[in-house]
Amino acid sequence: MTKLERNDRLIRISLLMVAFSAVSVLAIITIFIFEQGTPIMFKYGVRSFLLGGDWYPSEKSFGLLPMIAGSLMVTFGALIAGVPLGLASAIFLTEFSHRRLTRILKPVIELLAGIPSVVYGFLGLMFLVPFIRENFGGPGLSVLAASIILGIMILPTVISIAIDSIRAVPDSYREGSIALGATKWQTVRMVVLPAARSGIIAGIILGMGRAIGETMAVIMIAGNAADIPGSILQPVRTLTSNIALEMAYASGEHREALFATGVILFIIIMILNTIANLTSARQKR
Amino acid sequence: MLLRPKTEEKIAQAFMYFFTSVAVLVLLFILAVILKNGVPQLSLEFLTRNPADMGREGGIFSTVVATIFLTFIALLVATPLGVGTAIYLTEYTIEGRLTRIIRFGADCLAGIPSIIFGLFGFILFVNKLKFGWSILSGGLTLAFMVLPTIIRTSEEAIKSVPPAYRLVSFSLGSTRWQTITRVVLPSALPGIVTGIILSIGRSIGETAAVIFTAGSALRMPSSLFSSSRTMSVHFYILAKEGVSMPKAYGTAAVLVIAILIINILTYYLMEKYIRRKL
Numbered sequence: 001m002t003k004l005e006r007n008d009r010l011i012r013i014s015l016l017m018v019a020f021s022a023v024s025v026l027a028i029i030t031i032f033i034f035e036q037g038t039p040i041m042f043k044y045g046v047r048s049f050l051l052g053g054d055w056y057p058s059e060k061s062f063g064l065l066p067m068i069a070g071s072l073m074v075t076f077g078a079l080i081a082g083v084p085l086g087l088a089s090a091i092f093l094t095e096f097s098h099r100r101l102t103r104i105l106k107p108v109i110e111l112l113a114g115i116p117s118v119v120y121g122f123l124g125l126m127f128l129v130p131f132i133r134e135n136f137g138g139p140g141l142s143v144l145a146a147s148i149i150l151g152i153m154i155l156p157t158v159i160s161i162a163i164d165s166i167r168a169v170p171d172s173y174r175e176g177s178i179a180l181g182a183t184k185w186q187t188v189r190m191v192v193l194p195a196a197r198s199g200i201i202a203g204i205i206l207g208m209g210r211a212i213g214e215t216m217a218v219i220m221i222a223g224n225a226a227d228i229p230g231s232i233l234q235p236v237r238t239l240t241s242n243i244a245l246e247m248a249y250a251s252g253e254h255r256e257a258l259f260a261t262g263v264i265l266f267i268i269i270m271i272l273n274t275i276a277n278l279t280s281a282r283q284k285r
Numbered sequence: 286m287l288l289r290p291k292t293e294e295k296i297a298q299a300f301m302y303f304f305t306s307v308a309v310l311v312l313l314f315i316l317a318v319i320l321k322n323g324v325p326q327l328s329l330e331f332l333t334r335n336p337a338d339m340g341r342e343g344g345i346f347s348t349v350v351a352t353i354f355l356t357f358i359a360l361l362v363a364t365p366l367g368v369g370t371a372i373y374l375t376e377y378t379i380e381g382r383l384t385r386i387i388r389f390g391a392d393c394l395a396g397i398p399s400i401i402f403g404l405f406g407f408i409l410f411v412n413k414l415k416f417g418w419s420i421l422s423g424g425l426t427l428a429f430m431v432l433p434t435i436i437r438t439s440e441e442a443i444k445s446v447p448p449a450y451r452l453v454s455f456s457l458g459s460t461r462w463q464t465i466t467r468v469v470l471p472s473a474l475p476g477i478v479t480g481i482i483l484s485i486g487r488s489i490g491e492t493a494a495v496i497f498t499a500g501s502a503l504r505m506p507s508s509l510f511s512s513s514r515t516m517s518v519h520f521y522i523l524a525k526e527g528v529s530m531p532k533a534y535g536t537a538a539v540l541v542i543a544i545l546i547i548n549i550l551t552y553y554l555m556e557k558y559i560r561r562k563l
Contacts, residue, residue, distance in 0.1 A: 008460045012377055018369030022436060023390030025429045029397065029405045036408055088304035096301060105309060107552045112312050114544045116490030116517050119537055122524045123315055152311055159308070185294040206396065213398025215493040220525055240400045240493075247407070247497055262404045266397070273396040277389065 033266055037259035049260060055226040057246070057254040064261060066228045070143075070236040071212050071265075073229065074222065077147025078154055078211040083204055085151070086158030090200075093159075094166045095188050106163070113156035121220030124149040129221055138233030141223030146236065149217055154207035161206065165199020165280075166192060202280035209272040213265070215240040239265045316541065323538025326531050332539070336503055340519060341529045345536055347505040351420065351513035354506055355499060356488040358424025359431055360481060366428075367435025368477060374436075375443045376465055395433035399494040402430050406498035418512035423499025430494055431484035438483065442476020443469060479554045486547040490540065492517045516540055 041049050044062060052063020089109065093102045124145055133140030169192050177187040193200070223235020224245060237245075243258050243265075250258055288296070334344035370391070374384055406426030416422045446469050454464040470477075492515075500512035501522060514522070516536055523533035 004460050008462050011462045015369055015373040015377055018366055019373035019387055020390075021366040021370060022394050022432055023387060025432065026390045026394050026397075028409070029394075029401065029429075032405050032408050033401065036404075085304050085308055088301045089308045092301040092305045096298060097305075105305070107548070108312060109308060110552075111545070111548050112308075112315075114486050114490070114548045115315060116492065116520075116540055116544070118490075118492050118517050118521045118524070119315070119319065119541065122520070122533065122537060123318060125524065127318075155308055155311075183290045183294045185297040186290060189297075209396050209398075213396075213400065215398065215400040216521060220521075240398060243400055243404065244493060244496075247404070259404060259408075262401055266401055269396055269398060269401075270393065273393050276396075277392060 030266070033259060033262050036256060037261075037263035040253055040256040041260045041263070050264070053228065055242070057250070057257060060253065062253075062257040062260070064239070064242075064264060066226050067237055067239045067242045067261065068264065069228045070222075071238040071240070071268075073143050073232075073236060074146040074150055074218065074238055075208055075211045077143060077232070078150035079204065079208065081148050081151025082154045082158060082207060082211075086155050086203075086207070087162055087200065089155070090159045090162035090166060091188060091193075094163055095184065095192065106160075109159055110156055112152070117153065117214060117217040118220070120149050120153055121217035124217065124221040132233070136233055138231075139223060139235060141221055141235050143222070143229050143232040143234065143236045146218050146222040146238075147232070149221055150211040150214060153214060153217065154210050157207045157210055158203050161203025161280075162196070162200045165196040165203070168199065169195040198279045202276045205272050205276040205279065209269055209276070212238075212272070213240060213269055215244050219244055239268075316545075319534065319537050319541045322531075322534040323536075323541070326535030327538060331535055335505060336519070336532075339528055340503065340523050340532055345516060345519060345532075345539065347503070348514050348516045348519040348536070349539070351499070351506050352489055352515040352517075354420050354513075355424045355427060355495065355515055356485055358420065358509075359427035359488050360484060362425060362428035363432045363435050363484065364481060367432050367480070368439045370436045371439035371443055372465060372470075374440055376461065376469065391433045391436045394429070395437075399430065399491055402426050402494040403497040405429075406494060411498060417510060418498065418500030418502070419510045420499060420506050420513060421509040423495050423515070426494050426498045427488045427491060430491065431487055434484050434487065435477075435480045438480025439473070439477045442473040442479070445476065446472045475554055475557065479551050482547055482551050482554070486544055486551075489515075489543055489547075490517055492521050496521070 040062070049062060049064050050068065051065055052061065053065045054061045054063045055066060093106060097105070128145050128148060129140035132138070132142060132145055136144070173191050173195055174187055177191040182190065218238050219241045222238065222241060224237045224241055225235040226237045226242070229236045239261050242261050246254070247258055331344040332349065333346050335347045336345060337343035370387065374387060378384060403426065406422055410416045410422035410425055411418055450468050450472060451464055454468045459467070495515050496518050499515060499518070501514045501518050502512040503514050504511075506513040517540060520533055520536040520540060523529055523536060
């Protein structure tokens with residue numbers, strides 16, 4: 001074996017190790033979060049964590065139900081606000097708008113993804129929260145405010161993935177439909193959208209993941225009361241805000257309970273990721 | 286209710302126009318508000334003086350420095366790992382179970398919320414490795430966070446190098462590694478740089494992962510181990526605690542302008558060098 005060949009083999013092996021960096025990081029994160037969070041869950045019982053309604057860390061009462069409900073409510077709200085907006089924009093940009101307009105609008109919408117989440121939270125706090133307080137009542141810091149801001153924040157995810165999967169539908173489908181006398185909209189509704197369905201769903205699920213994992217924006221506008229909100233005008237605390245609000249001063253079992261919150265969040269996210277991966281893999285096939 | 290197809294088409298179009306304009310207007314509103322309220326606060330002094338009185342007075346110099354340090358460390362760690370992974374995936378192996386596992390890992394990592402990265406960095410770097418709240422802890426946490434972005438973009442960039450380039454290089458007797466370093470990487474460079482710039486954007490805007498790893502001490506970072514406050518954390522604290530709205534708007538304007546420049550730059554590079562959408 002020449003020196004060059006030996007070097008090449010060495011390089012191949014080191015690159016293989018580097019290639020496992022992402023997988024190893026994922027594994028390390030999983031191990032650390034679970035190691036920190038699960039012991040206390042088993043100590044007090046998984047049931048009392050998942051279904052307990054009272055979060056009083058100082059009295060060793062660690063019920064996460066209000067936060068789980070809160071996360072689900074704002075995520076669902078975000079989907080109601082964001083998905084129609086995102087889907088309509090994606091359909092418009094791929095099927096109806098002028099090419100040149102699409103070339104301008106698409107990067108503009110993608111810019112939404114780059115804006116830091118604290119900026120969204122801040123604007124929500126300055127404009128949306130007072131607006132809700134004055135027009136609909138309640139404190140303004142609410143499920144509604146969080147849902148609307150999260151709905152805007154998931155737009156770029158939903159739009160770009162929907163655009164990609166709509167574009168992946170072969171033109172022959174559209175031509176066949178138009179040849180049968182369908183209008184453009186009928187073609188979109190009956191041919192293009194069903195063909196692009198799994199990609200669009202994957203985008204929506206990824207958007208859900210973003211919404212459920214968002215922290216800073218939600219903290220600023222959701223009000224953060226650890227109770228299950230009775231209406232969408234009442235404050236809400238999500239799993240993420242629960243961690244971020246109390247991490248700075250928590251210690252002992254309180255801190256472990258926050259890691260347990262992280263464990264639950266982590267499991268939800270991994271389930272969503274896996275579903276999204278599987279659905280988008282189906283379209284590729 | 287059955288509508289005439291033509292009417293239905295008109296209604297559908299009207300809805301789509303409306304929704305798309307809402308999405309675009311929201312973005313323009315965000316930019317307009319931040320720039321209108323923030324730009325008047327900006328001055329050379331704002332950028333070059335340290336915050337005083339908890340941020341009520343002075344500028345944001347130390348937070349800018351902290352942001353740059355943190356981002357620099359993150360990329361110093363993430364770039365070799367990400368580009369290396371991409372090289373392995375594209376040049377050294379064929380599609381199979383191994384590549385699926387690696388891609389799955391990267392995809393999952395990309396979906397993990399920043400607060401989880403924050404928790405993780407806090408336990409591993411701050412507590413277990415005893416780096417404390419520091420530039421180093423924050424930078425390493427961010428490195429893990431941006432790793433999937435760098436892998437993805439580098440992979441696309443390397444894939445878009447025509448196979449003929451490699452064949453010519455091999456036919457001249459170069460080894461695989463020589464081909465990669467002298468032929469493939471130079472032509473993929475613009476795409477790789479795009480990924481790095483995107484990651485800079487994410488690092489600058491990140492708050493949740495940074496606040497628990499780099500801390501929020503308002504002072505000039507003096508070493509890798511000093512705790513310090515980045516721009517986005519500073520902005521968060523100014524806005525949330527209501528310390529000073531003018532200073533908050535000023536900081537937000539700096540953040541948003543930086544993000545704008547980064548996005549325009551990446552868009553330009555992408556259009557020019559990688560036509561494919563990631």
